[in-house]
Amino acid sequence: MSSTPSASNLSHLDRLWLCEAIRLREEQAGPLEDGEAIRRARQAGESLEQRIEARALLLAERDGQLAALRHWHQGARLALIALLLLALFSGAGLAFAALGDGQRPVNVFWALGSLLGLHLLTLLGWALGLLLTGDSGGALGRLWLWLSEKFARDAQAAQLAPALMLLLQRRRLARWGLGAVVHGLWLLALLAALVLLLAMLSTRRYGFVWETTILGGDSFIALTQALGALPALLGFSLPDIEQIRASGTAALAEESARQAWAGWLLGVLLVYGLLPRLLLGLFCLWRWKHGVARLHLDLAAPGYALLRERLNPPSERLGISDAAPDSLPLAHAGSHPEHADGAVLVAVELDTSRAWPPALPKGVADAGILDDREQRRRLLDQLTRFPPARLLIACDPRRSPDRGTLALLGELSRCAAVTRVWLLQAPPGEALDSQRLADWHTALEQLGLPHGCAAPLAWLETGHD
Structure with missing residues (x-):
């Protein structure tokens, strides 16, 4: 099967993933015909887990799960590309919604809500899901998994998604893997918004105002200075009290006021938008890699417990004949080019x-x-x-x-x-x-x-x- 990736090139996660897929398949459809796979697996390693992996990879290559895994990876890449494009266009939409066409003054807090409102709501939902239910994939994470399976377009790939989720649930790794994807997509969207904001502020003249009917001016002054305190530490400009108070009446014509409001808006977007997503994305990625490196098969699972005696027999038994399976795989020739002699x-x-x-x-x-x-x-x-x-x-x-x-x-x-x-x-x-x-x-x-x-x-x- 030239189109199928070699089992030796599979990652640690992919090998365990295929083991789970084979186990699920045998639980649903009954034991597979595996005489050759058992015999070759006994020569593949000393530990039971190594032999279970070898058996699963041989069966996966024979029956098509290995090719289905390649198709699933291709589907996952296509789904990720589609979501990356969606993030780019969404970020551009946020920037346009915040500044408008330049014909009217920009309401600074309306612009801020357009840029960070949905981001903060989804971030709060992610944190609550992580603390209360352990589900931190969110809608974007589940959408990516769903698109990955649809783009794979392989009948054998239908068992891969549940096998992966069962495998990752043991160390609760799904929330970190999907969390890294979700934060990465939001980071790209906010980065696109930041770049487009810079381009629009560099090529058009915008005036900034704030408006309210219920709250007083002092509330906006306090809120503006509180939000701008952290960006100011990074060098972003912060309007002074007089500029903030004057902007409540009309857009200031002074160049320094426009620049101060523009710097404040960019700084708030960077500090409260991009930096949290970047740090959380890196944290999720670190937890994911650390967890995957420590991931192992659950040898106490019924499907693996039944393989223990066959893969680690206390003694060789002669003349035992297994019951014939309902169907046999199509015979095909092959070769064993490694270490061959004579x-x-x-x-x-x-x-x-x-x-x-x-x-x-x-x-x-x-x-x-x-x-x-x-x-x-x-x-x-x-x-x-x-x-x-x-x-x-x-x-x-x-x-x-x-x-x-x-x-x-x-x-x-x-x-x-x-x-x-x-x-x-x-x-x-x-x-x-x-x-x-x-x-x-x-x-x-x-x-x-x-x-x-x-x-x-x-x-x-x-x-x-």
């Missing part, structure tokens, strides 16, 4: 009347004839531990290429760097059925295994015909 010849279900094995070149190992389940298991275990560089599988084309045989050929091929199938000639005085031989050719082509080499033993010895 050459092996093996035969599958040959007639006892045929002389076997043939005279083998030096350095070629004979794996015998596979006739029963136990022989297959032992050979697959051996090839998993010591994968050969070349594997030649001899088959009798007088037998039909049934599904079990093709599945075995595919499984054997995934234990060797290069595999070929040797379709043997019929014994003297006996002819091969042309239709059955054509069935073999078709089946092997669908499986992806080369066959019919002119000198199979020479290839097995040297690696070329």
